[in-house]
Structure formats: structure tokens, C-alpha cells
Amino acid sequence: xxxxxxxxxxxxxxxxxxxxxxxxxxxxxxxxxxxxxxxxxxxxxxxxxxxxxxxxxxxxxxxxxxxxxxxxxxxxxxxxxxxxxxxxxxxxxxxxxxxxxxxxxxxxxxxxxxxxxxxxxxxxxxxxxxxxxxxxxxxxxxxxxxxxxxxxxxxxxxxxxxxxxxxxxxxxxxxxxxxxxxxxxxxxxxxxxxxxxxxxxxxxxxxxxxxxxxxxxxxxxxxxxxxxxxxxxxxxxxxxxxxxxxxxxxxxxxxxxxxxxxxxxxxxxxxxxxxxx
Numbered sequence: 001x002x003x004x005x006x007x008x009x010x011x012x013x014x015x016x017x018x019x020x021x022x023x024x025x026x027x028x029x030x031x032x033x034x035x036x037x038x039x040x041x042x043x044x045x046x047x048x049x050x051x052x053x054x055x056x057x058x059x060x061x062x063x064x065x066x067x068x069x070x071x072x073x074x075x076x077x078x079x080x081x082x083x084x085x086x087x088x089x090x091x092x093x094x095x096x097x098x099x100x101x102x103x104x105x106x107x108x109x110x111x112x113x114x115x116x117x118x119x120x121x122x123x124x125x126x127x128x129x130x131x132x133x134x135x136x137x138x139x140x141x142x143x144x145x146x147x148x149x150x151x152x153x154x155x156x157x158x159x160x161x162x163x164x165x166x167x168x169x170x171x172x173x174x175x176x177x178x179x180x181x182x183x184x185x186x187x188x189x190x191x192x193x194x195x196x197x198x199x200x201x202x203x204x205x206x207x208x209x210x211x212x213x214x215x216x217x218x219x220x221x222x223x224x225x226x227x228x229x230x231x232x233x234x235x236x237x238x239x240x241x242x243x244x245x246x247x248x249x250x251x252x253x254x255x256x257x258x259x260x261x262x263x264x265x266x267x268x269x270x271x272x273x274x275x276x277x
Contacts, residue, residue: 036065102150120215203258
């Protein structure tokens with residue numbers, strides 16, 4: 001299925017209006033539809049008012065309860081798929097301010113308990129030293145000091161033992177020379193030290209390992225309910241379980257090629273020594 005990014009902003013309202021129209025055409029009240037779907041009238045109302053975005057299972061149950069024709073089912077299910085995908089373009093993020101984006105990420109980290117990060121290009125802010133954070137946003141307009149402070153503040157979540165983090169970094173991501181060699185060595189040492197945290201797994205994929213398919217994008221999976229994928233021009237947010245499952249499967253493939261624990265720390269120590277030499 002293909003869609004234009006601007007569709008993602010309209011699809012939730014379109015889906016809500018479509019489901020409401022179909023219910024009325026079928027002559028059902030919200031209460032009767034809720035009973036047929038084994039759900040609550042409040043949920044049906046929230047879906048029709050656009051307060052809640054239904055997942056694909058919810059939509060399929062509603063369409064079945066409404067005896068919708070097959071050609072209409074395909075059309076509405078495609079709309080539901082788009083409604084469960086969100087696009088945040090870089091221009092909008094910059095207009096709002098990168099510090100606001102940090103608040104959004106902190107909210108996701110607060111509401112989730114399991115995180116998987118695949119990092120083929122750079123070190124993420126959660127694992128970065130202050131120097132690395134500063135260099136990563138150099139040249140970005142806005143209040144950089146506030147953004148740096150928010151990024152560093154978010155790192156405290158790593159010490160919450162109720163949460164579990166898995167990071168997989170390629171050698172390229174670890175060694176990308178964003179800083180002078182001595183500062184890069186400190187950054188790599190920092191990765192090795194964080195790998196000792198009991199709720200944090202840091203894996204690395206050294207160059208030379210046969211990894212197929214090759215890594216394409218930076219992505220993060222929050223539990224089993226949401227995946228975010230970074231592109232050169234923005235961020236895609238997927239909530240459809242099929243999309244999330246696809247990224248969980250991709251993470252598992254990269255996980256099988258990564259080394260963790262003492263092996264990972266040995267590679268990190270080797271790369272840090274190369275920086276210092």
C-alpha cells in the first residue's frame with residue numbers, strides 16, 4: 001500500500017467519520033454495535049469522535065458487525081492502516097523545537113517498559129556523552145542548550161530497573177567520527193560502562209560479519225505496540241501490529257549477528273584504543 005505523507009494527518013478523522021456513517025446506515029445504535037463487537041459503548045463513541053484510533057482488529061470487528069460489503073471492507077481497512085501510521089517531518093519538528101521532541105520521547109519512555117533500538121549510523125542520545133550530544137545537534141537552529149539539557153535528563157531512565165533496554169549498534173555507528181579521536185574514545189568507553197547496567201543490553205555488530213539483509217534504517221520498538229523509524233526527512237510512527245511485528249522480526253535478525261556482554265566490551269575497548277592511537 002502506498003500513501004502520501006499528508007494523508008496521515010487526515011486519515012484518523014476520515015476513518016472515524018466513515019465508521020460512524022456505516023453504523024447509521026446499518027440502523028444500529030452505538031450500544032448495539034458495541035454488544036456485537038464485545039466492547040463498550042464508550043469505546044465505540046470515542047472511535048467515532050476521533051478520540052481513539054482503533055487498531056485493525058477493532059475495525060475488522062466493527063465492519064463484520066455492520067455486514068459491510070467486501071469491496072468496502074478493503075477500502076476501510078486500507079484507511080485504518082493509514083490511520084495507524086503517523087508522519088513527523090523534520091521541518092515541523094524544528095518549528096516546534098527539538099526540546100519539545102525530547103519531551104515527547106521522555107513520555108514514550110515513561111509509558112513503556114521494554115525498548116529495542118537498532119542503530120546503524122550513530123549513537124543514540126540515551127547512550128551519548130555531553131560532548132557527543134552537543135556535536136550531534138551542531139548547526140540545528142533553536143535553543144541548543146535546552147535541547148542538550150533535555151537529552152541528558154532523559155538518560156536517567158536507563159537506571160530505572162523496572163525497564164529493559166536492548167541496543168544494537170553497528171561498528172560504523174560506534175566509530176563514526178563525530179568528535180575528535182580522544183573524545184570518541186571517551187564516548188566508546190561510556191558505552192562499555194553502560195553495558196554493565198543489569199537492565200541494559202548493548203550489542204555491537206563488527207564490520208566483516210555476514211549480515212543479510214543489510215541494515216536500512218534507525219528504528220526503535222516500544223514493547224510490542226509501536227515502532228518508530230527515522231528517515232533523512234522525518235520519523236514514521238507505526239502502531240499496526242503487523243508493522244510492529246515486522247520490526248521486531250528485523251531486530252531479532254540483527255540481534256542474532258550481534259555480540260553482547262564481555263565480547264561486546266572487548267570490541268568496544270579495541271575501538272577506543274584505536275581512537276587513542
